[in-house]
Amino acid sequence: MQTRLELYQLVTPLAELGIWERNLSTGKVFWNEIIRQILEVDEDFQPGSQTNIRFYKDTDRVQSMIESVIESGKPQQAELEMVTALGNAKWVKVRMHIRSNEGSGKLLYGTLEDVTAEVDAKLLLQEREQRFSKAFNYAPIGMALVSLKGEWLKANPSLCGMLGYSEDEFMGRTFQEITFPEDLETDLEQMSHLLARDITNYSLEKRYYHKNGHIIWALLNVSLVRDERENPLYFISQIKDITEQKKNTGIIEAQNGRLLNFAHIVSHNLRSHAGNIYMLAQMILGENDQAEKDVLTGMLADNADSLLNTLDELNEIVKINNEGTTHRQVINLRKEIERTANILAASIRAEGATVTVQGPEDISILFNPSYFESVFINLISNSLKYRHPDRPPIIAITVEDIAEKVQITVADNGIGLDMVLHGHKLFGMYKAFHGNADARGMGLFLIRNQIEAMGGSITAHGNPGEGMTFTIEINKA
Amino acid sequence: MEQLDTAYVIDDDKIFTYALSRQMKLVNFSRSVMVFHNGLEALKHLTPAMASPEELPSLILLDLNMPVLDGWQFLDEFTKLRPNKKIRIYIVSSSIDPADHERALRYESVSNFYIKPISKTNLLEILSHMTLH
Known part of the structure; x- marks a missing residue:
């Protein structure tokens, strides 16, 4: 017995365990040294039944705990806040029980532990979790917890909102299932680098499928959460919708491409003339023969003339790209194509040509009216100009409804064109293919610019000797 | 400086070809200058001459932007001809697009790229380069 008591006296301070007992009949109280340390009272302090309770912040709760133990005879425990004699706030764990002693009546006894550090840590963790959960739920960008296998754990x-699935619908799926196939491999590769600790996080641009099937471009940022033993637990993904940005970048890139192309055209065409003027001027200065000088001066004048023409034409292109969109009107396709063809009635008759217009009568587009005229006058007169010598020209114009767009085809039975040889530059500036004297290579270049300025596109196909087909696609009004 | 035998000029700009051939005459560039206004005209002349090297030019000044058959298409066709005489091609174009320069120099037969206008100094440079090699 003696050894056990000794051991108990040794262990109690080691465990920092406060021990107390209160005789409910006499009010006599026992405290061990640890209790005095926790409460920060000196050796002279005399505990009394009421003085003990006042250390607790919630005295009512302690009182009811005591009453419950007395009444039920069952032990109780609680974590409670208290203020020490020196005014320090502490969290303590109180355990209490009751026993009866024949000699001295009922004794309330128990332990007291200082758990301030543990409780503080727990509260801090709770606060952090709350803060994370708030940030997670109210974040303006998409956030998700994803398992190591790719299953959505929380969204x-x-x-x-971004991907169209409810949180419950996410739960049954993996991110792999809704990733655009081409973008999957990079993502998985980065994931394995993250797991292997090669990197601490990664960002990439990728595509997801929206529940409706359309594509969402996203900027994805992934980090990995590990437990205290550094075992990986789950991924935290931040997903920002950049679909709109991507679309705008595409538009800007296309615009920049067109601008650069135009800059090259301008430079090329002005340089050709400037170069000639320079050479001719040099030759005039070095020429002694008056007759030859006159020939050269005539050429110089011609060159100045065509330089001005070129400037006018370049100006025309700039205007198309600048002003085109501001003069758009609703145009009924069938009606306006027929009206435009009528402008060329004399030439059509002179060539013995047939022009037909087919398709629904109620389709309209938004287009600049003078560009519309320009497009069809150019296409029809091209078909007449490059007619086959052996047969009367037939020009078939068809309007067709394809989803949100309209497709207009202009097909002829003319001499056609070797598309392998010339297809890539058919719509280029100053490109003429047949060696015709009146072909300046401006028509198709102009109408391509006009159609593109209206948000449409034009393509061509054909074969030598078999005619050409031009296809225009544009959004419906 | 030595004179070249025949030189071809392939360019659709008639004022330019007139001025250029006169300048070539002035610097005594070659015994004869033949002018073609697009790649196809030149090709039609070159193909039957393949068998007799003395009729082939030793140099071609070639524009890029031309109707019917442009400079690129001429180069592609020319490469297929495999002439048994060394024919050097110099591009003379108004294009300042670096992509055009790189593309042109990828052709083995293309020796250099000149941006218009071409000066007397340029012609003499070509001539000295030609006679040195």
Whole structure:
């Protein structure tokens, strides 16, 4: 017995365990040294039944705990806040029980432990979790917790809105299932680098499928959460919708491409003339023969003339790209094509040509009216100009409804063109293919610019001797 | 400086070809200058001459932007001809697009790229380069 008591006296301070006992009949209280340390009272302090309770912040709760133990005879425990004699706030764990002693009546006894550090840590963790959960739920960008296998564990409302799935619908799926196939491999590769600790996080641009099937471009940022033993637990993904940005970048890139191309055209065409003027001027200065000088001066004048023409034509292109969109009107396709063809009635008759217009009568587009005229006058007169010598020209114009767009085809039975040889530059500036004296290579270049300025596109196909087909696609009004 | 035998000029700009051939005459560039206004005209002349090297030019000044058959298409066709005489091609174009320069120099037969206008100094440079090699 003696050894056990000794051991108990040794272990109690080691465990920092406060021990107390209160005789409910006499009010006599026992405290061990640890209790005095926790409460920060000196050796002279005399505990009394009421003085003990006042250390607790919630005295009512302690009182009711005591009453419950007395009443039920069952032990109780609680974590409680208290203020020490020196005014320091502490969290303590109180355990209490009751026993009866024949000699001295009922004794309330128990332990007291200082758990301030543990409780503080727990509260801090709770606060952090709350803060994370708030940030997660109210984040303006998509956020998700994803398992190591790729299953969605948690998805915030922004992500649900972005990809069209409810949080419950996410739960049964993996990110692999809704990733655009081409973008999957990079993502998986980065994931394995993250797991292997090669990197601490990664960002990439990738595509997801929206629940409706359309593509969402996203900027994805992934990091990995590990437990205290550094075992990987789950991924945290931040997903920002950049679909709109991507679309705009595409438009800007196309515009820049067109601008650069135009800059090259301008430079090329002005340089050709400037170069000639320079050479001719040099030759005039070095020439002694008056007759030859006159020939050269005539050439110089011609060159100045065509330089001015070129400037006018370049100006025309700039205007198309600048002003085109501001003069758009609703145009009924069938009606306006027929009206435009009528402008060329005399030439059509002179060539013995047939022009037909087919398709629904109620389709309209938004287009600049003078560009519209220009497009069809150019296409029809091209068909007449490059007619086959052996047969009367037939020009078939067809209007067709294809989803949100309209497709207009202009097909002829003329001499056609070797598309392998010339297809890539058919719509280029100053490109003429047949060696015709009146072909300046401006028509198709102009109408391509006009159609593109209206948001449409034009393509061509054909074979030598078999005619050409031009296809225009444009959004419906 | 030595004179070249025949030189071809392939360019659709008639004022330019007139001025250029006169300048070539002035610097005594070659015994004869033949002018073609697009790649196809030149090709039609070159193909039957393949068998007799003395009729082939030793140099071609070639524009890029031309109707019917342009400079690129001429180069592609020319490469297929495999002449048994060394024919050097110099591009003379108004294009300042670096992509055009790189593309042109990828052709083995293309020796250099000149941006218009071409000066007397340029012609003499070509001539000295030609006679040195």
